[in-house]
Amino acid sequence: MNELVFAVAVGILTASGVWLLLRPRTFQVIIGLSLLSYAVNLFIFGMGRLQVGAPPVLENAEAIDPALYADPLPQALVLTAIVINFAMTALFLVVLLASRGLTGTDHVDGREDT
Amino acid sequence: MAGVIDHLIIVPILLPLISGAVMLLLAERSRALKGGIGIATTLVLLTVSVGLLQQADAMPATSSVRTYQLGNWPAPFGIVLVLDRLSALMLVLTSVLAIAALLYSLARWHRVGPRFHTIFQLQLMGLNGAFLTGDLFNLFVFFEVLLAASYGLVLHGDGTARVKAGLAYIAINLTASLLFLIGASLAYGVTGTLNMADLANRIPHLAPADAALFAAAAAILGTAFLMKAGAWPLNFWLPTTYAAASAPAAALFAIMSKVGVYVILRLWMLMFNGDAGSLAGFGGNWLLFGGMLSIAFGTIGVLASQSLPRLAGYSVLVSSGTLIAAIGTGSGAVIGSALFYLISSTLGIAALFLLVELVERMRDPGADVLAVTMEAYGESDDDPEEEVGVAIPATVAILGGSFIACALLLAGLPPLSGFVAKFGMMAAMLKMDGASVHASTWALIGLLTVSGLATLIAMTRTGISSFWARMDESIPRVRVIEMAPVVGLLLLCLGLTIGGGPAMRYMEATTQSLRAPQDYTTGVLQAPRAGSQRETAQ
Numbered sequence: 001m002n003e004l005v006f007a008v009a010v011g012i013l014t015a016s017g018v019w020l021l022l023r024p025r026t027f028q029v030i031i032g033l034s035l036l037s038y039a040v041n042l043f044i045f046g047m048g049r050l051q052v053g054a055p056p057v058l059e060n061a062e063a064i065d066p067a068l069y070a071d072p073l074p075q076a077l078v079l080t081a082i083v084i085n086f087a088m089t090a091l092f093l094v095v096l097l098a099s100r101g102l103t104g105t106d107h108v109d110g111r112e113d114t
Numbered sequence: 115m116a117g118v119i120d121h122l123i124i125v126p127i128l129l130p131l132i133s134g135a136v137m138l139l140l141a142e143r144s145r146a147l148k149g150g151i152g153i154a155t156t157l158v159l160l161t162v163s164v165g166l167l168q169q170a171d172a173m174p175a176t177s178s179v180r181t182y183q184l185g186n187w188p189a190p191f192g193i194v195l196v197l198d199r200l201s202a203l204m205l206v207l208t209s210v211l212a213i214a215a216l217l218y219s220l221a222r223w224h225r226v227g228p229r230f231h232t233i234f235q236l237q238l239m240g241l242n243g244a245f246l247t248g249d250l251f252n253l254f255v256f257f258e259v260l261l262a263a264s265y266g267l268v269l270h271g272d273g274t275a276r277v278k279a280g281l282a283y284i285a286i287n288l289t290a291s292l293l294f295l296i297g298a299s300l301a302y303g304v305t306g307t308l309n310m311a312d313l314a315n316r317i318p319h320l321a322p323a324d325a326a327l328f329a330a331a332a333a334i335l336g337t338a339f340l341m342k343a344g345a346w347p348l349n350f351w352l353p354t355t356y357a358a359a360s361a362p363a364a365a366l367f368a369i370m371s372k373v374g375v376y377v378i379l380r381l382w383m384l385m386f387n388g389d390a391g392s393l394a395g396f397g398g399n400w401l402l403f404g405g406m407l408s409i410a411f412g413t414i415g416v417l418a419s420q421s422l423p424r425l426a427g428y429s430v431l432v433s434s435g436t437l438i439a440a441i442g443t444g445s446g447a448v449i450g451s452a453l454f455y456l457i458s459s460t461l462g463i464a465a466l467f468l469l470v471e472l473v474e475r476m477r478d479p480g481a482d483v484l485a486v487t488m489e490a491y492g493e494s495d496d497d498p499e500e501e502v503g504v505a506i507p508a509t510v511a512i513l514g515g516s517f518i519a520c521a522l523l524l525a526g527l528p529p530l531s532g533f534v535a536k537f538g539m540m541a542a543m544l545k546m547d548g549a550s551v552h553a554s555t556w557a558l559i560g561l562l563t564v565s566g567l568a569t570l571i572a573m574t575r576t577g578i579s580s581f582w583a584r585m586d587e588s589i590p591r592v593r594v595i596e597m598a599p600v601v602g603l604l605l606l607c608l609g610l611t612i613g614g615g616p617a618m619r620y621m622e623a624t625t626q627s628l629r630a631p632q633d634y635t636t637g638v639l640q641a642p643r644a645g646s647q648r649e650t651a652q
Contacts, residue, residue: 021289026281033288040295047303073308074299077251081295084258088291091265092284099281102274108285110278 002050006042013039024113026096026106030089037085041078048074122169123182123197125162126205126242129155134235148231149220155235156212159242163205170202171620178627179637181248189248189639190312196248196638199624200453204245204369204376207457210606211369211464212238214599218468219362221596226360227270237263237366244373248638250298250308250335253377257294257342261287264370267363268355279351279358286351290341297335304328311638314384314631318391325392332385336378336397343374344434346408353415353427361471364426365464365599371430372460375437379449382441383628384635398444402554405439406561408432413565416572422470422580425572426463429524432565433459439558440539445546450625451538454618458531458607462523465603469516472592472600473580476513509592512601514581519604521573526566531610536562538618 013035020032048071056072058064096106103110133155137148169180182195216234224230240260247253265287268280302308304327305316320328341348352371356364378401386396412431419425436459440452519530526536540562543555610617627633 021285029285033285033292036289036292040292040299043296044299047299049303074302077299077302080251080255084255084291088258088262088284088288091262092288095265095269095277095281095284098269099277102277108281110274110281 002052006046006050010039010042010046013042024107024109026099026108029108030092030096033092034085034089037081037089041081041085044074044078044081046074048072119169120182122162122166123180123195123246124184126159126166126209127195127239127246129159129162130235130239130242134232134239137232137235138229142228145224149216149224152216152231152234153213153220156209156216156238159238160206160209160213163202163209166197167199167202167206170197170199171623173198177637178623178630178633181638181641183641183643186643188643189641190307190309193252194248194309194638194641195246196311196634197246198634198637199620199627200376200380201245203453203457203620203624204372205242207372207460208238208241208245208369210603211366211460214464214468214603215362215365218365218596218599219360221593223271223360223362227272229266230270233263233266233270234366237267239263241369241373245376248310250301250310250313254291254294254298257373258291260370260373261291264363264367267366268359270363271360275358276360279355282351283355286341290338293334293341294338297331297333297338300331300334301328304331309638310381310384311635314635315639317385317393318389320391320393322392329393329396332381332393332396335381336400339374339377339381340404340438341374342371343378343438344371344408344431345404345438346411346431346435349408349411349431349434352431353419353424356427356430356467357421357423361468364423364467368430368460368464368467371434372437372456375434375441375456378438379441379628384631387629387631389632395444398442400442401438402442402558403439405435405437405442406554406558408435408438409561409565411435413561413568416565417568419572422473422576423467425576426466426470429459429463429466429569432524432569433463436539436562436565439561443543443546443555443558445542446625446629447542447622448539448546449628450618450621451535451542453621453624454531454538454610455535457617458523458535458610461603461607461610462520462530462532465516465600465607466520466524468596468600468603469513469520472513472596473517475591476510476580509597510581512597513592514577516597516600516604517573517577517581519607521570521577523604523607524566525570525573526562527570529611530604531607531614534611534614534618536566 017032017036017039020028020035023029023032051070054068054070056070056075058069099110100106105112133151137151140148173180178198180197181189184193219230237260240256240263243256244253244260247256265280265284268283269276298308301313304320304324305313307313307316317328344352356367359367382397386393388394409432412428412435415428415431416425419428437452437456440448523530523532526532540559543559544551547555
């Protein structure tokens with residue numbers, strides 16, 4: 001059940017993200033990219049296998065059963081990916097505003113369709 | 115002393131980071147100081163990478179890698195930097211381009227926007243890191259570093275064209291980065307490792323169901339890298355962006371599309387070699403035909419471009435396409451010559467991007483008028499005699515000479531290194547299928563020839579309208595510091611031709627070690643921890 005909810009959530013986020021990414025307005029593109037990055041972050045997290053209530057940190061060195069622990073690596077990867085995506089989104093936002101200021105339109109091509 | 119030498123591998127990453135950070139603290143007005151720091155940094159980088167190249171070249175053929183374990187954790191668990199012949203070669207190429215671009219920018223470009231020098235150094239850090247890293251996730255991180263810096267460089271100098279091109283460029287690359295993340299995490303989910311050497315070891319032992327998933331991961335990763343390399347149909351952003359970027363930035367970008375090619379070459383040779391079981395040779399045809407389509411698209415683009423910057427942008431596509439197709443053939447001899455081509459075409463394209471801006475200064479609206487000074491364009495022998503007395507300003511002569519050299523280099527005509535590279539590739543292709551040559555190989559050879567011809571036609575056409583024009587009032591003001599990098603890069607190509615033997619020998623040794631991936635994997639995974647010779651990896 002967990003897996004199903006998780007997969008559907010990733011799917012919906014990806015689908016919405018792709019749709020928005022293909023829209024003509026720069027703001028839609030940036031929201032689409034954000035949604036896509038959420039989907040990707042969840043996906044990375046899911047690649048460590050879903051577990052409920054399992055700690056990612058080994059508590060004592062002896063008697064380790066890895067199945068009782070969550071995989072810490074994807075969590076670290078997600079953290080890195082979030083930071084990078086955040087920075088890139090901020091940068092994209094600046095360029096988006098600059099483009100709006102210079103071209104006077106928020107169309108991705110810098111001019112309206114005629 | 116040995117300790118210091120061991121730490122040399124990380125210098126190409128740390129040094130630009132430190133110098134970039136220091137320059138952030140300096141006032142924006144102290145440009146001379148910043149320029150000095152930048153030049154000094156790139157010179158040290160060049161020295162270090164040449165040193166690393168010599169180290170890599172001195173390594174015996176059977177253990178051709180050196181690793182650097184960050185935090186002294188051994189390979190599959192810790193992060194490693196890996197130096198081999200291929201990465202050393204790319205490091206040297208990067209620092210050569212960096213010096214050329216930076217020198218050029220000191221004349222004018224570094225003044226037109228804020229924090230140029232810092233961004234430039236960070237770009238170098240990202241490039242060097244991507245060439246040195248030994249695991250997929252750090253490859254992603256360094257890709258992001260170099261991309262973030264490249265966004266800054268694309269937008270450097272401002273203006274509507276740059277912002278418009280930058281917007282598309284950033285959107286495309288953010289999407290490619292997301293694909294990269296999906297591919298990398300999927301590969302991790304299937305194999306449980308991100309270390310490239312460890313990945314390569316685990317691929318032959320994958321269960322069939324997992325192998326299919328891993329193939330999907332590799333395809334997604336490949337798409338991301340092909341996007342950066344500029345393979346058709348993922349390359350429509352490239353000519354526009356490169357043409358819009360300022361000249362020094364575009365020259366440095368000549369190596370950026372090669373990062374994608376480098377990663378494809380490294381990962382593909384490492385993971386899908388003959389040992390990979392059911393996945394051996396996975397995607398080879400995609401690379402071959404994708405590369406061929408890119409050459410075709412680039413060729414049409416070169417012929418159709420109305421302006422020099424776009425022509426240079428499309429030559430990047432031709433160059434990338436040639437490399438991707440050559441990798442796709444999977445033949446060692448072809449890849450060896452392709453590496454030679456990589457160096458020669460990257461230097462040539464960078465020189466062209468720098469030159470383009472100087473030539474553009476000369477082209478006034480009336481520049482398309484055909485006029486008298488054929489000598490300015492060089493060797494044509496049907497000059498009307500009465501025009502001999504026309505004085506050719508030295509600037510135009512040097513510009514014209516460099517332009518001819520660029521054309522020869524990109525078209526692959528003798529006597530410059532482009533010819534050696536293309537000839538080597540074609541000769542190897544004719545031999546690789548055995549007695550009868552495949553239709554696809556013929557097609558590739560044909561495409562290579564046609565793309566050379568098209569480049570020659572397009573560059574001749576532009577050259578005629580730029581250099582044979584009336585030039586009474588349009589002699590451009592070019593400073594020595596702008597001309598020197600162009601001439602230097604072209605002289606390097608000349609040197610590459612003269613030193614073709616040793617260079618080719620190095621490329622062949624590189625290919626040999628690429629084709630023996632078990633050396634790479636054992637070299638990375640069994641490298642001893644520093645300081646503890648005893649408890650090395652078992």
